[in-house]
Amino acid sequence: MVDLTHLRTYGQIAWLWIRAAWQYPTSFVLLAVGNGMITGLDFVGLWIMFAHLNDLEGFTLHEVALLYGSASLALAFADTAIGSVERIGTYIRTGRLDQMMTKPVPLLVQVCADQFTLRRLGRLTQASVVFGWACTYVDWTPLRVVVAVSMLVSGALVFFGLFVGFSCIQFWTTDATEFANAFTYGGATVTQYPLNIFPREVMVGLTFVIPVAFVNWYPCLYLLGRPDPFGNPEVLQFASPLAGVLTMAAALLVWRSGVRHYTSTGS
Amino acid sequence: MLHVAVATRTFRRYSTYRAATLAGIFTNSVFGVIYSYAYLALWNENPTAGGYDAQDAVTYVWLGQALLMTIALWGGGTTDDLAERVRTGDIAIDLYRPVGLVGWYLASDLGRAAYHLLTRGFGPTLIGIVVFDIALPASPLHAVAFAVSLVLAVIVSFAIRFLVASTAFWLLDQSGVKVMSGAFAIFFSGMMLPLVLFPGWLGTLSNALPWASYVQVPADIWLGKHVGTGLLAALGFQVFWAVVLLAACQGVLRLATRKVVVQGG
Numbered sequence: 001m002v003d004l005t006h007l008r009t010y011g012q013i014a015w016l017w018i019r020a021a022w023q024y025p026t027s028f029v030l031l032a033v034g035n036g037m038i039t040g041l042d043f044v045g046l047w048i049m050f051a052h053l054n055d056l057e058g059f060t061l062h063e064v065a066l067l068y069g070s071a072s073l074a075l076a077f078a079d080t081a082i083g084s085v086e087r088i089g090t091y092i093r094t095g096r097l098d099q100m101m102t103k104p105v106p107l108l109v110q111v112c113a114d115q116f117t118l119r120r121l122g123r124l125t126q127a128s129v130v131f132g133w134a135c136t137y138v139d140w141t142p143l144r145v146v147v148a149v150s151m152l153v154s155g156a157l158v159f160f161g162l163f164v165g166f167s168c169i170q171f172w173t174t175d176a177t178e179f180a181n182a183f184t185y186g187g188a189t190v191t192q193y194p195l196n197i198f199p200r201e202v203m204v205g206l207t208f209v210i211p212v213a214f215v216n217w218y219p220c221l222y223l224l225g226r227p228d229p230f231g232n233p234e235v236l237q238f239a240s241p242l243a244g245v246l247t248m249a250a251a252l253l254v255w256r257s258g259v260r261h262y263t264s265t266g267s
Numbered sequence: 268m269l270h271v272a273v274a275t276r277t278f279r280r281y282s283t284y285r286a287a288t289l290a291g292i293f294t295n296s297v298f299g300v301i302y303s304y305a306y307l308a309l310w311n312e313n314p315t316a317g318g319y320d321a322q323d324a325v326t327y328v329w330l331g332q333a334l335l336m337t338i339a340l341w342g343g344g345t346t347d348d349l350a351e352r353v354r355t356g357d358i359a360i361d362l363y364r365p366v367g368l369v370g371w372y373l374a375s376d377l378g379r380a381a382y383h384l385l386t387r388g389f390g391p392t393l394i395g396i397v398v399f400d401i402a403l404p405a406s407p408l409h410a411v412a413f414a415v416s417l418v419l420a421v422i423v424s425f426a427i428r429f430l431v432a433s434t435a436f437w438l439l440d441q442s443g444v445k446v447m448s449g450a451f452a453i454f455f456s457g458m459m460l461p462l463v464l465f466p467g468w469l470g471t472l473s474n475a476l477p478w479a480s481y482v483q484v485p486a487d488i489w490l491g492k493h494v495g496t497g498l499l500a501a502l503g504f505q506v507f508w509a510v511v512l513l514a515a516c517q518g519v520l521r522l523a524t525r526k527v528v529v530q531g532g
Contacts, residue, residue, distance in 0.1 A: 031446050038449065052317070055312070173286045175287040176287060176290035179293060181294045
């Protein structure tokens with residue numbers, strides 16, 4: 001399992017980058033505020049949508065806020081912790097990956113901690129506020145608390161997996177960074193809305209292929225005490241941890257084969 | 268002639284990254300599909316929201332995805348090169364060249380925009396036409412006006428990005444200001460949600476700010492929401508902001524050159 005010394009190394013590298021970013025203090029503050037604003041305005045957008053609506057396919061603003069907050073929080077955790085893995089194409093192109101390979105720290109730890117940035121705290125704060133607000137409308141039971149906590153952890157795991165897995169495409173083609181965005185940020189966007197606004201095929205795809213439906217949709221149905229609009233079995237509402245672990249495992253496999261495939265650019 | 272040469276070189280520079288372009292078209296299209304369904308759900312519930320019908324709304328989504336890179340909504344484009352040259356001090360060389368800096372970078376950015384329009388613009392638009400049956404321009408006149416409006420949109424966006432990059436003269440690093448500016452651009456351009464849906468004073472304000480030139484104005488022209496003098500007024504709005512902001516760029520550059528301290532000797 002997770003080796004604690006690696007976690008410590010990760011922390012040290014991350015701390016190094018925080019201090020480096022602080023060399024431009026104005027930029028540092030503006031970056032954090034700006035990122036918070038981008039996601040904050042995102043929610044204002046949803047709110048404006050509801051000025052023209054009573055409900056979105058049967059979901060009220062509070063319920064959509066719960067979906068939005070939980071997905072955004074999961075993405076924020078993953079993005080803050082390992083978002084740098086997106087930059088792997090740059091490391092390959094510039095030869096930095098070769099340097100990293102010579103160091104006695106696992107490659108994945110180095111890549112994830114590299115260019116660690118606290119600016120994503122903006123998103124984390126904003127997502128927490130929206131999620132907290134939406135939570136006040138949930139009719140809590142002990143089991144719902146358990147499901148909510150496992151939803152956030154599993155959601156972060158799913159996004160961890162998507163970030164790592166899709167970034168590996170860059171081992172084969174180094175400049176296709178944006179391809180991964182369709183699944184990571186696209187996954188975060190798709191989960192902002194109730195899944196029943198999409199056709200059935202999309203629901204199937206987001207359950208079995210890119211399992212972002214487990215990030216918030218299924219557990220939130222349970223938290224809200226709603227029947228599944230697609231008539232899916234209720235057991236899916238508790239399956240998020242499984243989806244998280246499976247996504248993560250698949251991503252690590254892809255990562256290993258990516259690293260094996262890697263041959264230096266040689267320049 | 269010089270500026271045309273600059274523009275074509277930049278066009279070619281951007282066209283080097285083919286896989287990146289394909290990945291980008293794919294990603295824009297995924298977002299196009301997501302937003303299309305979200306808007307369809309909205310207009311299904313409220314069929315006349317903001318004076319659009321469902322087809323207008325879906326067309327708007329795909330136009331937004333097509334314009335995203337062309338107008339460099341997130342910031343970036345060739346003005347990133349400028350900011351980097353300020354940070355490294357190479358800007359000193361640029362400043363004693365016998366060519367205006369604003370014109371040089373504008374030409375370069377138009378070259379970039381042309382490449383992004385041909386690839387990242389046409390790609391998602393085609394997918395939108397095939398998959399979601401989006402509306403075509405209301406008339407040939409509107410198609411021509413849309414093209415003009417698009418050039419103006421790039422110029423307005425360039426001027427704002429140039430101003431953002433110029434902050435590097437004082438802050439040395441533009442990234443913070445760039446993210447802030449990007450946040451405003453996404454919200455006030457109508458990229459996130461059409462400005463026609465913005466209620467009351469927020470709607471009035473956002474339709475008066477320069478960012479409205481990015482997506483809302485060109486999209487409304489495409490959809491045929493402006494006719495006759497209204498069409499001229501829409502283009503006039505963009506010209507106004509283009510002129511004001513380009514003048515601001517010149518002004519800021521004059522201030523900045525007085526302040527240039529070349530680093531690293």
